[in-house]
Every structure is written in C-alpha cells, then in structure tokens.
Amino acid sequence: xWICVLQLHVLILLVLxxxxxxxxxxxxxxxxxxxNYRTSYHFQPPKNWMNDPNGPLYYKGVYHIxxxxxxxxxxxxxxxxxxxxxxxxxxxxxxxRMLDPTDSYDLNGCWSGSITILPGGxxxxxxxxxxxxxxxVQNLAMPKNSSDPLLREWVKSEHNPLMIPVDELExxxxxxxxxxxxxxxxxxxxxxxxxxxxVLYKSGDFIGWTRSDQPLHSAFGxxxxxxxxxxxxxxxxxxxxxxTSVLDGRIKHVLxxxxxxxxxxxxxGSYEGLTDKFKxxxxxxxxxxxxxxxxxxxxxxxxxxxxxxxxxxxxAWISESDGDVGAIxxxxxxxxxxxxxxxxxxxxxxxxxxxxxxxxxxxxxEVKIRDKMLKGGALIEIxxxxxxxxxxxxxxxxxxxxxxxxxxxxxxxxxxLLCSSRRASMRGAIGPFGLIxxxxxGLEEQTTIFFHVFKNxxxxxxxxxxxxxxxxxxxxxxxxxxxxxxDVDPLHEEISLRTLVDGSIVESFGGGGLTCITARVYPKLAxxxxxxxxxxxxxxxxxxxxxxxxxxxxPAQFHESYSSQETDMLWCQHQFGFGxxxxx
Ligand code: DQQ
Numbered sequence: 001x002w003i004c005v006l007q008l009h010v011l012i013l014l015v016l017x018x019x020x021x022x023x024x025x026x027x028x029x030x031x032x033x034x035x036n037y038r039t040s041y042h043f044q045p046p047k048n049w050m051n052d053p054n055g056p057l058y059y060k061g062v063y064h065i066x067x068x069x070x071x072x073x074x075x076x077x078x079x080x081x082x083x084x085x086x087x088x089x090x091x092x093x094x095x096x097r098m099l100d101p102t103d104s105y106d107l108n109g110c111w112s113g114s115i116t117i118l119p120g121g122x123x124x125x126x127x128x129x130x131x132x133x134x135x136x137v138q139n140l141a142m143p144k145n146s147s148d149p150l151l152r153e154w155v156k157s158e159h160n161p162l163m164i165p166v167d168e169l170e171x172x173x174x175x176x177x178x179x180x181x182x183x184x185x186x187x188x189x190x191x192x193x194x195x196x197x198x199v200l201y202k203s204g205d206f207i208g209w210t211r212s213d214q215p216l217h218s219a220f221g222x223x224x225x226x227x228x229x230x231x232x233x234x235x236x237x238x239x240x241x242x243x244t245s246v247l248d249g250r251i252k253h254v255l256x257x258x259x260x261x262x263x264x265x266x267x268x269g270s271y272e273g274l275t276d277k278f279k280x281x282x283x284x285x286x287x288x289x290x291x292x293x294x295x296x297x298x299x300x301x302x303x304x305x306x307x308x309x310x311x312x313x314x315x316a317w318i319s320e321s322d323g324d325v326g327a328i329x330x331x332x333x334x335x336x337x338x339x340x341x342x343x344x345x346x347x348x349x350x351x352x353x354x355x356x357x358x359x360x361x362x363x364x365x366e367v368k369i370r371d372k373m374l375k376g377g378a379l380i381e382i383x384x385x386x387x388x389x390x391x392x393x394x395x396x397x398x399x400x401x402x403x404x405x406x407x408x409x410x411x412x413x414x415x416x417l418l419c420s421s422r423r424a425s426m427r428g429a430i431g432p433f434g435l436i437x438x439x440x441x442g443l444e445e446q447t448t449i450f451f452h453v454f455k456n457x458x459x460x461x462x463x464x465x466x467x468x469x470x471x472x473x474x475x476x477x478x479x480x481x482x483x484x485x486x487d488v489d490p491l492h493e494e495i496s497l498r499t500l501v502d503g504s505i506v507e508s509f510g511g512g513g514l515t516c517i518t519a520r521v522y523p524k525l526a527x528x529x530x531x532x533x534x535x536x537x538x539x540x541x542x543x544x545x546x547x548x549x550x551x552x553x554x555p556a557q558f559h560e561s562y563s564s565q566e567t568d569m570l571w572c573q574h575q576f577g578f579g580x581x582x583x584x
Contacts, residue, residue: 060149137161196220241312321478363551419465419483440525
C-alpha cells in the first residue's frame, strides 16, 4: 500500500512541477499570490513534511523535540527523525537530523518512538524501524556523547532489532514504543502499539526484551491499530506532573492511544506495578464519554515529564487538510501543537490541558474588557491587536438559565453532529456565544468557537463547538464543525474560553482546559492585517463577559543550523536572546 501511496506522491509532484513550469513560461504567478499559511509561533521545520512528535525530553537544561520528518519532500515518504532544541519550549534551534533509515532494521523508515532516561542519567531512544522487509521492529539508539546537552549525535545499537513481530503479532501493526518505566522489581516495562491493544514487554537490561502473556490493556475489535500509545501517572490531588516510573503516592494512570489517523483517546485507571494489572475506569470508544485530548485536529501525541518544572507536557502533530497538492504548493506540511501541561482535573475523572506558561512571553498590546453585558445579538470587535496572531481569554456568566432549550439523552452522544445542526448554531436562548476569529471584513470568512447551554432534565449541559464551515473560501478543504461537551456547571461556574490564533491554526481551551478543540484553517481573505476578531452573543438571553484579555502574539524565533560550529553560535545566541547584543 505504501508503494502505491509513494507512486501517487511522485505523480502529484510531477503534475505540480509541470504546472509550475507552465506558469513560469506563460508569465503567470498565481502560485506566488497564495497566502503561505506558515504559522509564527507554532513549531514547524523550515520546509518539508513533519508528522508525529517523538521523544520529547528535558536534558541538562535543554528542551528537545524530535519529530517524524521527510527530508526530501513535503509529503509523507521515507521517514527520518529530525531534532530541535530550546531553552523555553517556544523559541527553537533546528539541528541536523540524527536518525536516518540506513540499516536493514529501519531501511524503510525510522518511525515513532520515545526516550527513557536510564538510572545513570543517559537518555535512550526506543523507536520503530520499518525493516528491509517492511516489517515493524523496535530498535534502540544512544547519544554518541551524553555530556553534550544538545545531544547532537546518536548511535544505533548493535543489538538492533530488539523486538520483532512473532507469533500472533502482525508485522504491520507493531509500532511506537512508549517511554519505559521501571517496576518495583527493578524490571523495565514498555508498551508497543498493536492491533486493538497495548503489547507489554519487560527487560532487565533494556536490551533483551520479553513479551508478557497479556497486553497491558486491550479493546480488541472495538478499535483498529493503537498508534503512539502513551502511559503515565498523574497526581490525584497535586498541581505537579509525575515522572513516568513513579508508582506510589496518590496517583492514577492514564493510557492514551491514537486511533484511525484522527483522534487521541484516553482512559484513566489504577495500575499495579508488580502484576501489571491496569484497571480502567471507562472504556475506549464509549460514545457517551469519549475522553479525547482534543476534539479537533490533534494526533499521535506524546507526553514527557519536565523535571525542571515538575510538570508533564504534551505535544501533538496537527496535520493539514489541504492534501498533498496543498503541501507541494506550500513546500511543507504539518505543525506541532503548542506544548500543553497536562494534569488530572479536580473531579479525578478527566484531564485538563493548558498551554505552557512560557507562551505568555509572546504576548503584547493587551486589550481588556471587564464586567460587560453582551446583549442578545451583540457583536463586538476586539481592536488594536493583531487578530491573525492572538491569544484571547474570556469568561462568561449568566443571570438566568431557565429558558435554555431541552436536549434529549440521544442528543448527548454526538456533540459534533449537534454542533453542526441549527439547534446549536442558530439563535437559541443561552447561545451561541463565544469568539469569531480569523474573520474577513464582511465575515464571509470566519472560524467561530462558541458555546450553547442546554437543559437535560434537571441539569444544564454546555456544548462547545469550533465551526470551520466558513473558515476558508477555498475549495476542497475540511469544513467540519468539531464539538464536545464541557464539564462545567453554568449555574454555579463561569464558562471560560482561551483561544490561540496563529494564522492558520486555532487552538481552543474550554472550561479551563477540560475540553480542547484545535482547527486547521486556510483563510483566503482573513490573512495578516485583514483578519479580525470578535466576541459575540447570538442568543436571546444576555450573557455577561466577566473578564476578557486579548493580546497580540509576537513571532517565536526559529533558527536553523547547518554545522556543528553554527549550532554552537546559534545556541549561545538563543540562550541569551537574539538581538540582545551578546557576542557569541
Ligand atoms: N506515524 C508514524 C508511525 C505512527 C504514525 C510513521 C502515527 O510510527 O504509528 O510516521 O501518525
């Protein structure tokens, strides 16, 4: 199948190349006139294809992100691991690639994997190699020089491959090792994504691995392949993240799997470290609960424990929806989400995510609103900030909820369907209200993030939607309306929304990060200075904005190094801040 996909890519490349030549010959420059959609503070390599984040890490004062990368083209192909470093998770120096598919055990791709810090402090990569035979096997790589905080060079182990698909393991569904954790018996554990389950392996020395009789968890038959699993503890009552091998204290465990190329679902449960029994409190694919990191575009995520700030941080790949043609025109494809801290909510049954605090350094030109009533039908433009690159936080509160429309139980099982129906988006009693971002002057283009409060029996339910149906006037793009419920009680709590806008990405956090929705959009009119931002209430009942703060977001700094000397210089400048006159 991959061969067919590759052939298709080559064909598309050829067609686009010919188009480009004919444009040059006839003097037209329509390609140049298109907006380029590069973001200014989301992580992107300078060019070509990027997908999953791999092995995120904090090491000797440096944050590292590795990622799946095609060095020769903006579409998926033979994948390497690329590598960038940062002192603050926001500004980055892109380094040279450090894992290429050159050996029999990874000849067809160095696929996703994770990093574990071994007891001596040495970071170690476990990654999937697609071998000469197109079988998926698990391999190991170590830093060439672990005293280099930038971990520039890596060496593949002479013992590779360490794990191969035998018995009932399918050779094409056996990939993406997690960060390993050390059991109370001094034995390492790691899980590998399998067909509808998380395959568990154990090892005493990190080299020789034995498969356990039972997977760590299974939903066989309900899901397909579990891509990029993640398994980590969360504190029940703390504000701090927990390191992966911690097994005692008031903790629960989170198991995440990436399904069907489109969503990252999780369950929470209790894990017993000696017997490896994981008891989940809910099941994957439970349509009513559907616990998802993000209800929009957010895939193949991976978390790591940041020992510098005692927090767990989550990254995810945000894919494009303009296809291979769009990728080739742009010369690149793929973003990473803003890194998010991830914690257990006070209810103990859900996770909360929030952009890392470091992002606040990019804020400027603050605009505030305090205690303002949004009358039914109100539309207020938020001016004096760069609407195409913004961070907006708003909290809404209500006087009377009695007139909220009723929802049946059956309406509660499909939030996206409800969001795309007129019941949610057209004028009701309490909603829709929220933000309109990346809007053109005449509102022909807009991405709307809105809430609608309904009644369900004696309770109120809060629906959050992110509507892309008018995000771009362009053809052939995803127009879906994403949606999910937010677990807040509007009778007693305010409803909050934070939205990060960055040219072609809109990341929204509802209810303080209980419900997150990311949209990838391609406006044609609402670009740069032409973009506008509004706060609105289209319900009949007034809604109060208790507080709103909006900021322009400055661009993050991205630099690229081509040699070891250049890396030294760039890293020195990066640490002191570019443009601060320090001679490196
Ligand atoms: N991407 C990698 C795989 C993984 C998939 C290949 C998820 O290892 O399963 O680039 O996006």
